[in-house]
Amino acid sequence: MPGRMVVASDLLHSIACPSCELLCAPPVELPDGFDCPRCGGIVWRRKPNSIQRTWALVIAASLFYIPANIFPVLTVELMGKGEPDTIISGVIELIDSGMWEIAALIFFASITVPVLKLVGLSYLLVSVRRRSRWKSRERTRLYRLAEGIGRWSMIDMFMVSIVCALVQLGAVATINPGLGAICFATVVVITMFAASSFDPRLIWDAASANEFQEDPK
């Protein structure tokens, strides 16, 4: 610890550019964000308005998640017979017809992942706001999980779009997307932005506040 103090004293307030990894010192007047002198990418000490922005996106995603579950995602018509299916009714139908694996996959991608992301991000936002120092490592891992698996929700949308494009056999079999699919795609996109707008360094700001006394504010 003392060694680090000595070596890093000039580097302590420097920030690595997220694009080219150049370690730069922020200007004194406005130390939050600046252009990287080497690659021109934006360098932030902390992502600006991270908490506010993430909240906004989490709320927007939550709002879209309601119609995504209420409205049908796709309508399968076989021989003129067919009815619209919402996400959950589709899962139940798959279970009824014995396709447990696909049902589990859809349930994971369409229910588990978005809910995990929305709840997880909300929890991180609340805990950061409360400057919690409890299990920062685990919370960081939760963040990485939320950011990493978010894209897999799109598997549903790929499935819907491929199936709808392929199964257009007129009266025999037709599959059409529903309003729920659009809402769900919006949820996935917005939660991906929400996850990327959250700055995990905020978790550690609280944790290291006592240790290093380095709070920029």
Added chain:
Amino acid sequence: MSEGTISPGGSPGSIPEGEVKQPSRFSIIWIIPVIALIVAAGLAYRTISERGPLISITFETAEGLEEGKTTLQFRSVAFGMVEQIDFSEDVDGVIVHARIHPSSAKHITEGSRFWVVRPRIGAGGISGFGTLLSGAYITVDLGPTDAKKARRFEGLDDPPMIIDHPDALRLELTTDALGDISDGSPVYYRDIRVGKVVGFDLDDKSRGVTLHIAIAREHANLINANTHFWNASGFEVVASFSGIEAKLDSLRSLLSGGISLDTHGSPGSAAKNHDRFPLYEGPKHSKDAWARSRTTHILVEGKTLGSIREGEAILYSGVQVGTVLSVELKKDAASIGVVLGIEPEFAGLVRTNSRFWNASGISADIGLTGIHIHTASLAALVSGAVAFATPEKPGSRAAAGSVFKLHDEAKKEWLGWRPHIWLGKKSDRPKVGPVATTAAVESDEEEPKLVHHENADPASKETSHHWWSDVFHKHKAKK
């Protein structure tokens, strides 16, 4: 100054200084949740505003009905969806809660009748075949438009037999059995479709079937009191001594079953709604019934029947002037009675002193000169017939319902009788001519009188009264 803060003891300039970036305090990002809110609220509003009223229909069973899938249809257009199915309070039925589209809500009035369309195989054939693939649906016979709206209904377990056609002329046809006729079978007039069967049920005493038919308003003038209806399903083979006649009404009606109608003779009074008509088995039955209704009924009594059968010819000088309507055994079982129907144009031939004999079969006289074979006509040889002759001095016209004796064979002099009797209209009769009738006003509708003529069997006078009236009334009923 800036370097002082970050590199107190190191090499200044080794860490390049970043450039100033103006951070934005106001976050435009809040537009996204606002848009999300607007979209969600818009969707919610649309969904709620598209929700119509909820109606509940009670059924005995919910077979084939599924929550959220079964539709309500009218003229094959969906106007609602089953939302929920519950047991009724006393668990002896189900209550189907259905959401009606708001645009259709005003049509669901008191008196609307709901039933479930599902595949049915019944007397009238297979119905609801389409629902095998599409699943059952609920359909409705709408109540009157001016009735007040209702939201609770008793569903019918079977499709209603009669669907109202307010414009059509509604008639009831009585028949013994339904046969090939089913709901929706066409009604033809000279092979033109003028109506259809809209329902059928057992009559009050379950003795027969009442068919309900609807005749299109523009064809209603075809129906009058003298209109005959007959079953046009399939084909008819009529075998008679004049040949075998096979008649196919139409291939269409052979496949689907149908009813034909026609008016024999002069039209009667115009038919009203719910008038009842008999349904005849075929065109011949219809014609026969009509012919029978206008013939003059004469009764003959004899000891033996020979080969006289119902429908056999009545011959006068070898010409058919009528048919045998029925053959009865008299109550005392000692003799037989035959009811003859004489065509109206020949009714004048039957006089009070006419002689009737059994002309069926062959009678052979075997004598010294050889064998003489007598037969009234070839037709009579094959089948059988009643023949009669009127003396050269005809008596007065025999009234309908007169009773004559049926002789076993003709006396020789009867065969020689050739009186002149004018059969045409009175006004057309030549001035110079044979002695004409003293009698009677031409009338087909003459009330039957029980007249015993001098040549009738006196012994039967007392008993024949009852017997005749029985037979006669039976024929009246058949009309």
